[in-house]
Amino acid sequence: MSRALLVIDIQREYFDGALPITHPVGHLEQILSVMDFAADQKIPTAVIRHHQPAADSPIFRKNSDMWQLHPEVESRPRDILIDKQMPGSFTGTNLGDWLQQIGADTVTIAGYMTQMCCDTTARQAFHRGFKVEFLRDATGTLAVENEGGSVTGEQLHTATLVAQQMFISDVIDHQQWTDRCQA
DSSP, rough: OOOOEEEEEBBBGTTHHHHHHHHTTTTHHHHHHHHHHHHHHTTOOOEEEEESSSHHHHOSTTGGGGGGHHHHTTSOOOOOEEEEEESTTTTTTTTHHHHHHHOOOEEEEEEOOIIIIIIHHHHHHHHTTOOEEEEEEEBBOOOOEEEEEEEEHHHHHHHHHHHHHHHTOOOEEEEHHHHHHHO
């Protein structure tokens, strides 16, 4: 098995901006832990960064302060930085080419938001024939209320994980992942 770690959208918008991630507790620490483990184990790592296509977007505006990677993620080793404009990390990017170049057959999903960019990227990877590992404690979200209803961050996170485990991904925590990588 040849895996790659995908670290999705760990940007300041989710800490200091309009969309503060609240669930699960410790999400950033777990993400940094898996990044450090991946670096130690020489697991290829793609850091993925989102921006909105509109130059005047109130969130994820390219080159704005809130668009920047979280400083802890920025300071860690990575093999590639991929910029995207859509929820799926494969859409309009070179992620698929990079994964092919490194010979990956498995992708590990960490990052934000569980139900949006992480979920979409996992589904895209599965559709492309990759095995997908979705890290339940190294992905995160927040409470959402809109015309469709309202859910807590915990409810949204859990519902997405349950749906992922049904057919798309192997949903595990970061410790299970590190144990699996060392086996």
